[in-house]
Amino acid sequence: MALENLKKWEKELNTCIRCGYCYENCHIFKLTNWESDTPRGKLILAYGMINGDIEPTEDIAKKIFECFYCRLCEAGCSAKVPVTEILTDVRQVLLDDGFDVEGTHVEVDEDKCCGCGICVSVCKPEATTLKEENGDKLATVDKVKCEACGVCTVACPSGARELKEGYEVSRKELDAKIDKFVKEKLPDDAKEKTVTFCCNWSVFPGLRLSVLPFEDKESNKTLVTMCTGRVDPEMIVQAMRDGIAGVLISACPLGECEHDANYKTLRRVLLLKKMLQQLNIEPERVKLTWVDTNEVAKLEKEINSFSEEVSKLGTVTVE
């Protein structure tokens, strides 16, 4: 059984003191609130499978395959255990042992995929390949390598790729959140409504579902889109059409994006601004800002000043 291969992690798993600091910022845990969905819980399960206390099951595999690779567990770990590396290895071993379960990875609609291969070129973790079936090319996703950054979902010209529903980051769920926010009644003196799209790998604010590191303004909704290379101009236009007066995008600084995608965002935002101008919409309603890890205060400041600027512009009319 491939589980034997995990014994190499025994020393690291012994180092884990099970303090639980790893789950403070875990998105999956914040969603479910079950300790078995925490990084600590998953390490305990891995340990149990290695020492023979428990047998691998489909339920265990499903848990282990749910991870957004934000590595905040490692950042919070008091014993500096390489949590992501261990759990990535456990995923591979479980897959090799026949537990081909669904996780947080990107989904491909095979009916829509035209086999162009653009997704392969934008996938930094090399989780996407093309396979040939009956002479047709089809994109596939490596369930272990895919970090669900979502960059491929915007790059795909056929709309064949999407982040899974159920984790609050699929396009449908993001749209629904914006829609709900648009319908919320604000106090009369509140500013125009804005939306801030944040990167999963920089300050990660929106995924801390229990509490934001700062008080979100009444007039702003902070949402995590995974990598900001996943922000589709269409999402921005859609938000404005729904009644959002301005969209702020908070991305990792250039050169620091783990998925080499923020420069794509920069290009898209520049093009979008030109397009907005042609539609007689103030391009200042869309702003791209660079916020590094731990720059929570900067993000808060950016949101506040952006909100002020957008309010001066008033409501937007998209024809």
Next chain:
Amino acid sequence: MDVARLKSIVGAQHVRDAIDELYVYGADASVHQAMPQVVVRPGSIDEIREIARYANSELIPIVARGAGSGMSGHAVPLKGGIVLDMKRMNRIIEIKPDDMYCKVEPGVVDDDLNRALKPYGLSYPPSPASSRIATIGGEIGNNASGIRSVKYGATRDYVLGLKVVLADGELVDLGARTRVEAAGYQVHRLIVGSEGTLGIIVEATLKLVPLPKFRCLSVAMFDKLEDAGESIADIIASGCEPSMLELMDDIAIKAVNTTLNMGLPEVDAIIFFEADGKVKEAIDYEITTMQEICKKHNGQITATSYDLKERTKYFSGRKKLFAALAKYKDGYACTSLADDMAVPYTKMAECARKIHEIADKYGVIMTAYGHCGSGVMHTKILMNPNDKEKWEGAKKAVEAIYDYVDKVGGVTSGEHGIALSKAPAWKKARPDLMKVMTKIKKALDPNNILNPDKLMDAPDDWYTATPIRYMIDKEKTAG
């Protein structure tokens, strides 16, 4: 176990009994592990009352659980039964800034509460180091304290009132909302630190204090541990009110230098001391007084600052100590055993020396550090956890340390509680307390369903109380 009944009480989505859930909920931050039969996440007081009534009638153990960050095995369900995961009940019910108290549900995370209090200029200060995940319910169950307890005290000093569900399902409202109370038994204070054995905490009224306006940190180096020890005792005796007073011994210093490359001077001991308050002049006075005391005992002041960034930098050696200890040597683990005894101030240095002596004798590595301002001495036993012989040494070292602590008038646990790991030594040291506690337990929980076999009822040998979490000689220590 009638899982269907539990599902009907709290909803099917809040009950789990699959092996993966039970295995995870059988562990915490201690060396122990055992599996419950079911994990239940109640969402209301009424649900908890109904669960208690059912469990009491069927004699099923209930173990209430917060974040599972306890280091002595509080949340490990030794007798199986129901684990009540309280994290769903995480509402801050009300904050009364003018009356300086708040009401919270037990699943509120400590840091989340303090974040909510900040806009009012208030804080809930007895927070342990694990405040980022620790829940208020767990902190109360354990009477948690932390780095600033030297000035602000422990959880018990902040619990004004509690709502508790008793073993038979009865809901009782204990304590008050006022700062003082001279009205009958202070039963709510008894619940604090009872480790889930007397009742299930379902609501807490907590005292609040103003956030300090300024904080100043200073660092002193000592070539002799004894000089650091005398400085600590003198600082406390001087009437100064440090908001933090921490010690690191030479092993701790070497650990952060070798594993994290911190570049601390390799002296025999370092103490970190901090003062806080509203008036800068008063803080200056306190810091200067403490510095003079250190200098009198041959200490060298190497840093002092009010600036948050600088304070964080100076304190990072102590802050990152845990990570350093965990990585002390390849193949070693940092085990939580005999890790939080409290001793009189004048015995601090002697206690640290004794710990080193005992570690040498029994072939393990031990460091001494901690919240010396509160008299708490932390240690960790560093060893290869898969080596059975090392565990034999660790067992003897733990016993020798507790014998010493008892001899000098200290207590088995200053912070982390008794539960399983510390029960044998504590029972040996406090026979009178045990008798009274047993009577109280029988009166409140006659069927012994609430966190059974902990504290005075815990097994006499912590090593065989549950399977130890490590793969000792590739075999388990108990079945």
